[in-house]
Amino acid sequence: MTQAAELSVFSxxxxxxxxxxxxxxxxxxxxxxxxxxxxxxVYFLHQTTQEEPTPRQVFHLPTVLAASACLFSSSATIHLAxxxxxxxxxxxxxxxxxxxxVLGVLFLVGTGLEWNDLLSTWGLxxxxxxxxxxxxxxxxxxxxxxxxxxxxxxxxxxxxxGRQITAxxxxxxxxxxxxxxxxxxxxVVVFTLVYLVGR
Numbered sequence: 494m495t496q497a498a499e500l501s502v503f504s505x506x507x508x509x510x511x512x513x514x515x516x517x518x519x520x521x522x523x524x525x526x527x528x529x530x531x532x533x534x535v536y537f538l539h540q541t542t543q544e545e546p547t548p549r550q551v552f553h554l555p556t557v558l559a560a561s562a563c564l565f566s567s568s569a570t571i572h573l574a575x576x577x578x579x580x581x582x583x584x585x586x587x588x589x590x591x592x593x594x595v596l597g598v599l600f601l602v603g604t605g606l607e608w609n610d611l612l613s614t615w616g617l618x619x620x621x622x623x624x625x626x627x628x629x630x631x632x633x634x635x636x637x638x639x640x641x642x643x644x645x646x647x648x649x650x651x652x653x654x655g656r657q658i659t660a661x662x663x664x665x666x667x668x669x670x671x672x673x674x675x676x677x678x679x680x681v682v683v684f685t686l687v688y689l690v691g692r
Contacts, residue, residue, distance in 0.1 A: 516668040520675050523638075527679050530634060531686060534627045538691055546615045548624060548691050553610060560603025561684050564639070567596035568677045571670050581660040583653060590650055593673070597643040604636050628687065635683055638676050645669055 509517070570593040577585030608629075611617040619629045649669055652658050658666060 510664055512664050512668055516671055520671065523675065523679075527634075527682075530631045531682060534631050534686065534691075537623050537627050545622075546617055546624070548628075548687070551611055551615045551617060552688055553607065554688065556603055556607050556610075557684070557688050560600045560607070561680065563596045563599040563603065564677055564680055567593045567600075568674055570596060571673050575663075575666060575670055578653075578658070578660055578663050578666055583656070583659070586658075586666075587650065587653055590646065590653065594643055594646050594650060597639055597646070597673075601636060601639055601643070604632070604639075631683060632687065635676070635679060638679070642669075642673050642676055646673070 570589050574586050574589035574593060577583075577589055617625045617628075619626050646669060649658065649666060652665075
């Protein structure tokens with residue numbers, strides 16, 4: 494391909510919309526935010542293992558694994574929802590999008606069950622020790638992001654039911670999906686660090 498042809502192809506690509514640029518900017522700032530929380534957890538990790546209760550004592554992996562499987566699966570379902578909308582299949586979109594919302598809610602239920610066990614069985618709170626402080630801050634902020642994602646996806650679901658979202662008007666769906674993939678990606682790092690390496 495000649496240089497002129499390459500420039501022609503490049504010039505034909507549609508520029509990112511302001512909404513997409515805004516979401517990318519937001520996600521980059523979130524990378525810095527979570528990066529700071531993760532580094533703080535890593536920095537204090539060796540100190541948390543000297544105080545009881547410790548990560549090895551309190552974590553019940555089956556619950557965390559089940560919740561994590563729901564969240565990881567939701568990346569696939571939201572991708573399938575996007576593909577259905579691209580084909581202008583609103584019915585398919587609603588089915589996959591709705592399933593994504595359910596999986597997000599199940600993840601939050603799993604997180605709630607874990608926190609209930611930490612509080613009732615171990616008395617672990619943010620003020621109990623350094624482990625409690627760093628754990629609840631990191632995992633809590635992630636759970637907050639999941640909650641926001643579920644709420645926004647529920648709004649999109651309602652709009653799609655009212656036929657206000659179509660294949661020709663899917664920018665909102667795309668940026669919400671970007672956010673959700675980001676939330677899933679963060680959980681890969683958090684899950685590995687907190688529940689596998691940190692034990």
